[in-house]
Amino acid sequence: MNNNKPKIGVYVCHCGVNIAKTVDIEAVRSYAESLPYVKVARNYSYMCSDPGQLLIKEDIAEEGLNRIVVASCSPRMHELTFRKTLAEGGLNPYYLEMANIREQCSWVHEDSEEATSKARKLVAAAVAKARLLEPLEEKEVEVEPATLIIGGGIAGIQAALDIAGAGFKVYVVEKTPSVGGKMSQLDKTFPTLDCSACILTPKMVDVASHPNIELLTYSQVEDVQGYVGNFEVKVRKKARYVDIDKCTGCGICAQECRLAGRIPSEYEAGIGKRGAIYLPFPQAVPAKFTIDPESCLYLTRGKCGKEPKCVEHCSLGAIDFEQQDEFVEFKVGAIIVATGYDVFDASRKPEYGYQDYDNVLTSLELERLVSASGPTGGEIVLGKGEEAFVPKEVAFIQCVGSRDASCGNEYCSRVCCMYTAKLAHLIKEKVPDSNVRVYYMDVRAFGKGFEEFYDRVRREGVRYIRGNPSEVFKRDGKLVVKAEDTLTAKPLEDEVDMVVLSVGLEPRKDTREIIDLLRLSQSSDRFYLEAHPKLAPVDTATDGVYLAGCAQGPKDIPDTVAQAKGAASSALILLASGKVNIQAQISVVNEATCRGCGYCVEICPYGAIEMGEVNRFGHIVSVAKVNEALCKGCGACVAGCFSGSIQQKSFKDRQILPQIAVLGVVK
Amino acid sequence: MNTELQNFIEKYDLYGCIQCGRCTGGCPVTVRTNLNVRRFVYDSIDEDALEELAKLPEIWDCTACSTCAVRCPKGLKPLEVLIGLRGILVLEGQVEPTVRDALESIFREGNPWSKARATRSDWMEGLDVKVADPETEVENLIFVCCTVVYDPRVQVTVKNLVKILNKADVDYAFVGDDESCCASEAFNLGEEELFEMMVEDNTELLNSFKAKRIVTISPHCFNAFKKQYPDLKAEVLHYTQLIGELLEDKKLEFTKELPQKIVFHDPCFLGKQNDVYDEPRFVLSQIPGAELVEFERNKERSLCCEGGGGKMWVESDSKLERLAETRVKDAHALGADVLAAACPFCILTLDDALKAKGFEEEMKVSEILEIIGDLLEE
Numbered sequence A: 001m002n003n004n005k006p007k008i009g010v011y012v013c014h015c016g017v018n019i020a021k022t023v024d025i026e027a028v029r030s031y032a033e034s035l036p037y038v039k040v041a042r043n044y045s046y047m048c049s050d051p052g053q054l055l056i057k058e059d060i061a062e063e064g065l066n067r068i069v070v071a072s073c074s075p076r077m078h079e080l081t082f083r084k085t086l087a088e089g090g091l092n093p094y095y096l097e098m099a100n101i102r103e104q105c106s107w108v109h110e111d112s113e114e115a116t117s118k119a120r121k122l123v124a125a126a127v128a129k130a131r132l133l134e135p136l137e138e139k140e141v142e143v144e145p146a147t148l149i150i151g152g153g154i155a156g157i158q159a160a161l162d163i164a165g166a167g168f169k170v171y172v173v174e175k176t177p178s179v180g181g182k183m184s185q186l187d188k189t190f191p192t193l194d195c196s197a198c199i200l201t202p203k204m205v206d207v208a209s210h211p212n213i214e215l216l217t218y219s220q221v222e223d224v225q226g227y228v229g230n231f232e233v234k235v236r237k238k239a240r241y242v243d244i245d246k247c248t249g250c251g252i253c254a255q256e257c258r259l260a261g262r263i264p265s266e267y268e269a270g271i272g273k274r275g276a277i278y279l280p281f282p283q284a285v286p287a288k289f290t291i292d293p294e295s296c297l298y299l300t301r302g303k304c305g306k307e308p309k310c311v312e313h314c315s316l317g318a319i320d321f322e323q324q325d326e327f328v329e330f331k332v333g334a335i336i337v338a339t340g341y342d343v344f345d346a347s348r349k350p351e352y353g354y355q356d357y358d359n360v361l362t363s364l365e366l367e368r369l370v371s372a373s374g375p376t377g378g379e380i381v382l383g384k385g386e387e388a389f390v391p392k393e394v395a396f397i398q399c400v401g402s403r404d405a406s407c408g409n410e411y412c413s414r415v416c417c418m419y420t421a422k423l424a425h426l427i428k429e430k431v432p433d434s435n436v437r438v439y440y441m442d443v444r445a446f447g448k449g450f451e452e453f454y455d456r457v458r459r460e461g462v463r464y465i466r467g468n469p470s471e472v473f474k475r476d477g478k479l480v481v482k483a484e485d486t487l488t489a490k491p492l493e494d495e496v497d498m499v500v501l502s503v504g505l506e507p508r509k510d511t512r513e514i515i516d517l518l519r520l521s522q523s524s525d526r527f528y529l530e531a532h533p534k535l536a537p538v539d540t541a542t543d544g545v546y547l548a549g550c551a552q553g554p555k556d557i558p559d560t561v562a563q564a565k566g567a568a569s570s571a572l573i574l575l576a577s578g579k580v581n582i583q584a585q586i587s588v589v590n591e592a593t594c595r596g597c598g599y600c601v602e603i604c605p606y607g608a609i610e611m612g613e614v615n616r617f618g619h620i621v622s623v624a625k626v627n628e629a630l631c632k633g634c635g636a637c638v639a640g641c642f643s644g645s646i647q648q649k650s651f652k653d654r655q656i657l658p659q660i661a662v663l664g665v666v667k
Numbered sequence B: 001m002n003t004e005l006q007n008f009i010e011k012y013d014l015y016g017c018i019q020c021g022r023c024t025g026g027c028p029v030t031v032r033t034n035l036n037v038r039r040f041v042y043d044s045i046d047e048d049a050l051e052e053l054a055k056l057p058e059i060w061d062c063t064a065c066s067t068c069a070v071r072c073p074k075g076l077k078p079l080e081v082l083i084g085l086r087g088i089l090v091l092e093g094q095v096e097p098t099v100r101d102a103l104e105s106i107f108r109e110g111n112p113w114s115k116a117r118a119t120r121s122d123w124m125e126g127l128d129v130k131v132a133d134p135e136t137e138v139e140n141l142i143f144v145c146c147t148v149v150y151d152p153r154v155q156v157t158v159k160n161l162v163k164i165l166n167k168a169d170v171d172y173a174f175v176g177d178d179e180s181c182c183a184s185e186a187f188n189l190g191e192e193e194l195f196e197m198m199v200e201d202n203t204e205l206l207n208s209f210k211a212k213r214i215v216t217i218s219p220h221c222f223n224a225f226k227k228q229y230p231d232l233k234a235e236v237l238h239y240t241q242l243i244g245e246l247l248e249d250k251k252l253e254f255t256k257e258l259p260q261k262i263v264f265h266d267p268c269f270l271g272k273q274n275d276v277y278d279e280p281r282f283v284l285s286q287i288p289g290a291e292l293v294e295f296e297r298n299k300e301r302s303l304c305c306e307g308g309g310g311k312m313w314v315e316s317d318s319k320l321e322r323l324a325e326t327r328v329k330d331a332h333a334l335g336a337d338v339l340a341a342a343c344p345f346c347i348l349t350l351d352d353a354l355k356a357k358g359f360e361e362e363m364k365v366s367e368i369l370e371i372i373g374d375l376l377e378e
């Protein structure tokens, strides 16, 4: 191939009507034809389509083209597509330059003439740069055939089982003492009313026993270094103060603990109690006890009676107050973030009286109340002892903390309509003479079997009242829901025994931790941001890091499982191919002029630059060195370097300055 | 049609409404009047209907408590639709004479009570009061509400405030003769133009002093300065916040006992609209011997007394129990000796209700300043 003299092909895309309806395609094409070094200029309805790409490949072969300019959409959209086209046509893929005449022209300008004139300029600028492009080689690195999964809810569990099942090593890191996540707290699951524990427990057990899975519970990721295919991970295993090799899970310690039944249980969503030494729930995996350092008398005060009860009663000597946090380190090729969600804190809407009234519950608390494994054995009773009673008049309030700008959550939480239908059904089933009403603003029953389930629950006698309540207060000892029935336009005050707040799903409060570790972004709803909302819903902007489950946004269990399988598949593609190409458009340091100031080291957000030494005319001097595997080609160092000693491949000064000059920007 | 009217959709973001019903659900006056504010948000989308809607008497039942706006999940201010409709009538001169007089008086005399501007500082007579001058820096510039200045029932609040400020050696100065109405009630009555004019004049006046903070007696002035006066330079405080500070810093102490049961009623413009819940309670809690009790409906869930939103000048047709009466009844049921509030409108409204209920012998309605002014060492 003759690369000496540039022979440029320009391809102007219509993008259906996306570009063509505003930009005069023919005007751009004929103008391109007149530019220096341009051998052919063509237009086509969809350049990214097969026939569109074929045009380029044929011209490379027949016209001897050696540089290609595609005037179409953003490089973010199709740069990779066209690089592949070049490669298939026998050209180095980096001989491609794109002019973005969609996002930068047709989508943002209404005036056709101006849009066309801007499109011409962008094409001319791209042509100016294209003739100066250089071929680049993509380096390949090996992929460590292992995956880290952060979070052991249903999302993490499913992804772990899939990847392990495909024969690769998986490390699951779960913060709490057991895997299972929120699903383990649910009683039945909509819309099929499967018992949550019955379908979840087997999977939890599988995760613990799978030979390819290493389960690290009560643990937390401390540090992640490296890059796609080669992450180095450091995990802190928090001290349980119980030797898990000795502990058989018999539970005598928990019965005997001086604080037994006195500490609010996380698993019971606060409505049940545990001791300082505890198993979160009977089916917990691993079935090993943990001492809560925040409540344990011995750990907080150095003394628990004469001898701690747990020590006294554990015949196996498993209690170990000397235990320290441990650190484990390992390498993985891929990471899946499956950290789930928090339920909305109902005290942030004080008008509903959650913090003032015992009989105002959140839906998660109700899940525990109706659950056979919950604190009341599944009986719906409120109050204690003498005051205990079965609530007959029950009101659900929908959208608490969702679709609500007044508390900063504008999104719909997607599961509350359906879990409310489920919980309303369970109340009707357990207390047949109860009157259950649901105060709603819209019912969203979009999933498979959802509308049918909603139909069923209404026909069971659950009343749906269209109006989102504004307030809950007490009058003469009774809870009063203040609302409007918007269908009859009647304001009302409804006296009830129990109010259930259908709380929404929120990003976890510790979201920041993972962001800092993995350099993830958040979308406007504060959940983790996917690489593309439609076409890359499980990928992130960090190569090799994927998302699964509610960490990416509220979703139900079917969607969570589907997405977990998607994330597993993405990770598996990487692991199975065993190799990954790393960024070719990286920075290079001119060691002859670098002054060794080290400023770039500070600037680089990826930690890709270190200081090294070279021998310059007999003197050992310090210069910047780029770690090619870590460099993402962001260009920050280039812009920051005081002596102009760093250049980024494909974006060298001598390549982009002529491009800028064509745009009419005078230096 | 007037361009004002065509602006309704955009001005009040009417298409943003999802008809959830929280506004009407929370509206306190629905238990006694026909007002359904959600319907007005819905119906006002049809600009041809505006004239008719403005004729519905219930648009005058709104107390501007803003519960609807605080609760709206989409950030609308439903009450402002009602105010917009009132505005149509104001433009056409179709308002009650009482309303017309109040507005005219604000325009001419700088107060809604048809009192002569020249008498604004009469209350100072015989008192040792510091008045601001533009040359001298001052930490706290005190702004007195028109109602406090002219209404004999509540004038005692400002007199007591002077006592307290002098006693605690506070760096303060009153605005003085040039002081004019904050015009928050002009806004609520629908007279937006007058309101804008007053905002401009008052901003110029208040910015002409070298003050760090402006302290108001009425929560209505407080709210207006905070939310509707974008160009004010000084920080805005309610007097309960200032007194709270003095107590906390031990610059002020209540020395006399008041062995009484006190229940505090949250003024909507202080509580719901500005989240000032703790300071008034803190001030009351510092009274030796007093026992503080709470309404069932308190703080964010407090019940409006119906004193705001121009209600001083418009009577509702409803014959049902007034909310202020409900409030007085609840306070009585709690066994309270004193029903306290920190707002001149609340005091006037609750006092009327106290009389209507015939509880004057057993219970008192008192402004916080009224209570604490008597608890200082002479």
Ligand SMILES: Cc1cc2nc3c(=O)[nH]c(=O)nc-3n(C[C@H](O)[C@H](O)[C@H](O)COP(=O)(O)OP(=O)(O)OC[C@H]3O[C@@H](n4cnc5c(N)ncnc54)[C@H](O)[C@@H]3O)c2cc1C
Pocket: A150, A151, A152, A153, A154, A155, A156, A173, A174, A175, A176, A178, A179, A180, A181, A182, A183, A186, A188, A189, A190, A191, A219, A220, A221, A338, A339, A340, A341, A342, A343, A363, A364, A367, A415, A419, A422, A508, A510, A513, A514, A548, A549, A550, A551, A555, A556, A557, A558, A560
């Ligand atoms: C009241 C209620 C009822 C519901 N009912 C239903 C139903 O009937 N049917 C249905 O389909 N869906 C239901 N859902 C939704 C369901 O709970 C979720 O779809 C599901 O739990 C999502 O799973 P997940 O793994 O993404 O998140 P989670 O269940 O939240 O799991 C996340 C896991 O990650 C761990 N973790 C978090 N951060 C870290 C970290 N930094 N390091 C290590 N580990 C970490 C957590 O401890 C947790 O174990 C309901 C939700 C609620 C609130």
Ligand code: SF4
Pocket: B016, B017, B018, B019, B020, B021, B022, B023, B024, B038, B041, B068, B071, B072, B073, B074, B075, B076, B078
């Ligand atoms: S609360 Fe807001 S969104 Fe809901 S009906 Fe009222 S104005 Fe509309």
Ligand code: SF4
Pocket: B023, B026, B027, B028, B029, B037, B061, B062, B063, B064, B065, B066, B067, B068, B069, B078, B079
């Ligand atoms: S401001 Fe208060 S009284 Fe007026 S409509 Fe809103 S909630 Fe009702």
